[in-house]
Amino acid sequence: MARQLPAMSSAAPDPAPNLARLRGFIVRMADLVAHHRQERDILAGGSDLLADLVRHDDWLPERYARPHPDRYQQYLLHCDSRERFCVVSFVWGPGQATPVHDHRVWGLVGVLRGAEEAQGFARGPDGLIPVGPPQILGPGEVDAVSPRIGDIHRVANAVPDGTSISIHVYGANIGAVARSVLDDSGAAHPFISGYADCPLPNLWQPV
Amino acid sequence: MARQLPAMSSAAPDPAPNLARLRGFIVRMADLVAHHRQERDILAGGSDLLADLVRHDDWLPERYARPHPDRYQQYLLHCDSRERFCVVSFVWGPGQATPVHDHRVWGLVGVLRGAEEAQGFARGPDGLIPVGPPQILGPGEVDAVSPRIGDIHRVANAVPDGTSISIHVYGANIGAVARSVLDDSGAAHPFISGYADCPLPNLWQPV
C-alpha cells in the first residue's frame, strides 16, 4: 500500500508516462488483426493484450485522463492506418454514463482507473430487455461486445464521487462508425460518436 | 493567380484543413505496403500517391507548418501501427539544411510549399562524392531515397527568405531508426532523429 502523505506535502512530479507500454500494445494488436480473421480469436487475444495494458497505470498522459464537467470524454489515442482498429481513452466524471448504444464491430473495454458499471440489453417485442445483472468492472478487468456476442449496452461511472477511465479497442475507426442509440422502446436513433477535439499522443519517439 | 490584396486588409480566416485528403493518402499507403513487398513497387506507387497529396496545399494544419528559428522541424503526422511506414512534415526556415545523412529504409520526399535542394552523395575512397548536380524540387515534385537507389543525401531550403515544407514518407518509424550522419571524410556518426515534441493531428474524426 502507498504510504499516506500529509495533506499539504508537495507531491513528487509525475514521472514521464511510459508511452512504450501503449506503443507495444498497439504493435501487438496490429499483429493480432493482421494474423487473425476470426472475431473470436481477435477478442480472445485482444482481451489478454488489453488486460496486460490496463493492469499497469503508468502510461496514460494526463491530457487523455481529463474529465469534462458535462459529459464523458472519448480521446482517440491511435487509429490504425487501414482503420482496422483504434484505441480510445474514455474518461467518466461523477454521474456520467453513455446512452444505451450499439457498436456494429467488435469492441473491448478495459478499466484502467476507478470502476464502471456495464449493463447489456437485447431487443424484445416490447422494447429493451436487460441481459443479466449489471456488471461492475474494476481496474484491470476487461469486457467485450460485438454483434455476435451482444452489441447493445450502457456504461456508467461506478465511482460516485470520482473519475473513472477505461481503455477501449474497436475493430474500426469507431468515432466515424454509423451506429445507434436505442431508447426504452428499443427504437434506434442514428449515432456517430466522434472524438474529443484533441490531437493524438506522439507514441513514436525513440526511447 | 491570387489577386494581390492591400497590405492592411484583414485576410479571410483559413478554411478548416482538409484532413480527409491526408487520411485518404494514409489509407492508400497502407494498402500499398500491405499488397506489395518489393521496394520498387512501393516507391513507384507511393510516388504517385505522394505527388497527388502535395499537388494540393489545403490539408496541412498550421501547427505542422511552423518553422523553428534555429533548426528544421520534423512533425510526425502518422505512424502505422506496425511501423511499416510513417508520414512526416519537414519545415525549413531560411538557410536551414540537414547534415549529410542516410536512411536505411525507403523514403519519399514531396515538396508541398517553397522549394528544396537535394544533393545525393556516394562514399568514395577519399570521402563523400556528390552524385550528379544538386536537384531543385518545387511544389508537387517528388524524390526518392533508399539503400538500393542511393541513400545518402543532404537537403536544404532552396528559398532564401521564406519557409519551405516537404512531406516525407518512410518505410519505418523513421524518427527511431538508428542511422548515420556522414562527415566530409565519409565517416559515419550515429544519428537518431526523433520528432518535434508535438502531438499528432487527429485525422480520424467523422466527416
Ligand SMILES: [Fe+3]
Ligand atoms: Fe460501448
Ligand SMILES: [Fe+3]
Ligand atoms: Fe533524408
Ligand SMILES: [Mg+2]
Ligand atoms: Mg496505424
